[in-house]
Amino acid sequence: MIVEEYYEDYEIGFSRTTFGRTITESDIVTHAGQTGDFFPHHMDKEWCATQDFKQRIAHGTLIFSVGIGMTATTINPRAMSYGYDKMRFIKPVFINDTITVTATISEKKDHPRRLTHGIVHEAIKITNQRDETVLVCDHLYLVERREPRTES
Template identity: 60%
Template sequence: MFTKKYYEDYQLDESRTTLGRTITETDIVMHAGQTGDFFPHHMDAVWCATQPFKQRIAHGTLIFSVAVGMTANEINEVAMTYGYERLRFIKPVFIGDTIHVKVSITEKKEHKKPGFGLVTEYVECFNQHGDLVMCCQHILLANKKETA
């Protein structure tokens, strides 16, 4: 769906939550193939059984990618991703875990380029138990209405 949400339209403390998505073994195998990260923590069930978590864990970068994708349900024609900051992997995600994402607007500030503002979204990813597993700040570069 296409939309136009300008800098002025974003409200502090506004939030949205996604539906859930279950992480599968196929997700992990495909991500390993795409990234070249075949570390045993993700791929070797026998070795993982000897480790503290006792099972394979999803790549942090997989959870980040899936979480970001889960939030991309609209195409905003007047804003774009400026970057991500303060990415943290808080707890492991295992095969069969279901994650959902909450996005909250936490900051708005002027951009050095006239006609634009920066909007910071705090992205929190939770597992099915409500445990925070990943978080980051997503920075958006948004057009201002005055220039539209």
Template identity: 60%
Template structure:
């Protein structure tokens, strides 16, 4: 794994990175349901879903969040750590066979409580194969200064 030190001073508001894609499968639905205990028919009952507005099974929002954020984990920055996520929204449904990727934009920088650190906000959008945002959130980081 590649380790790159990116300090608070190195982040620039507006910088963007785009991940590779990942196609969502029926296996993803089943495994996520098993991990979480969320066996609601919206995710697993194809016959019931056929009678509903989307006419097909809908991915768990928490699964799309997990996969979308996992796609962004391409390198480790030893100078930063995650403080969590804010403003999480499930914007559009994701279906079996959809391919998603994530786009991360540095949206904000600010001072932290400790003077040797700063805060960085990464706005994350998970996007489907049609170019539609299906999930959005803000990733909050605490980052060491040089």
């Protein structure tokens, strides 16, 4: 779906929540192959059985990638991703955990150099099926203004 929203259209506090997605062993194995991260925490079931969590954990970068992908439901030709800040892996995600993502507009500010754009912050919170927060970060969008701002 295509939605054209300018900087002025974003409202602080607007929130959206995705459907769930279950993380599988195949997800972990595929991600390890794509990234080269074959650490035993993700791949070695027997070794993990001797550790604190007693089972394999999904890569934090896998949960981030899948979670952000889950929020990509519309295309806004007036905005683009400007990056991510303050990412934290709060709790581990295990095989067969189901994650859900809530994205909330938390801040808007002027772009320091572009009068034609602003920056919109979206607070990302990924939770598991027990409603425990497993990952948080801020997603920044570079968004075109309807009318360029004047320098102050």
